[in-house]
Amino acid sequence: MHELSIVYSVVSSATEALAGRKVAKVNSVLLRVGALSGIMEDPLQFCWGLATAGTLLAGSGLVVERVPVTVRCRPCGEDMALDGVQSFRCPRCGTLSLEVLKGRELEIVSLEIEEDGDDAHSGVAPGDSEKERPAGG
């Protein structure tokens, strides 16, 4: 259970990526989380409001896309998605597979943002990770 530190990493990376952009509002952040990552969505959501408070991401939603484990089955010559993480057998032929192609993801895919039309206040240099509140925020 280290979801809080995961969420803080997301906030810090997203804030860095937004530095220098005229962001009025961040609507949502999309994460991709593999079934083998050991990370669950509920605790991420639970921490989100707390971790984003006072940052550019305050008020944004967190969207988590779950990625099932996919293994390569040599006998079938195909990549097969698995139902769970309890067995690494091909669901069709039953062969154990050594090759896990998907399921370990833990990444920030994208941010949905509203750009700010007002040029007056945005003085953040690129790469500057300093948190800046949107106007009126």
Place this chain on the structure above:
Amino acid sequence: MELRQGILKKNDLLAADLRARFGAAGLLTVNLVSSPGAGKTALLERTLRELRQTGGRVAALVGDLETDNDARRLAMSGAPVRQIQTHGCCHLEAEMIGRHLEGWALDQLDYLFIENVGNLVCPASYDLGEGLRVAILSVTEGEDKPLKYPAMFNSADVAVISKTDLAAACEFDRDTALRNIREIRPGVEILETSSKSGAGFAAWFELLARRRKTAAAAG
């Protein structure tokens, strides 16, 4: 706005740096992971002692939330040992490893052992730059641990079944345990050890020497 960035990117970059340093120094780094009380420290105690007796150059970093009890225990072997106190953090991170290696001449070592925090969940996500990840399952824990903690066992290069001297008393079902490990991590190398009697340690040392050679060839 596209980002496509690993959430643990910072850790992964630091781990890649460490892996390059370990490779250049020609040593094998072993990350030991298990639940609390599975026998990581006991395995390491015997490992450090016996490797040193045969001229092996070894060192260890040991992670715990609090206390330096394990480091003091392991230092009895005569090997350089440093404690990493995480103060509540449930896993070790690459940055902690880098910070605790300062002053050690890595090229004077054959093996660096890292005893992770006892936890079968979080350490799975954090690459420490190790060459070998060893997951330990003790016979007292139950044969279904690999099924309960698949992310950890699936990330392991080697699985060790420890405390085999207690197997009979625990009515440990060896076949089921082996099957469960292979179900979660097909093809994984499995060892069975008793840190008390020394059973299985010859195979463990053979594996370490073999993996070290492979790592050195790759590095």
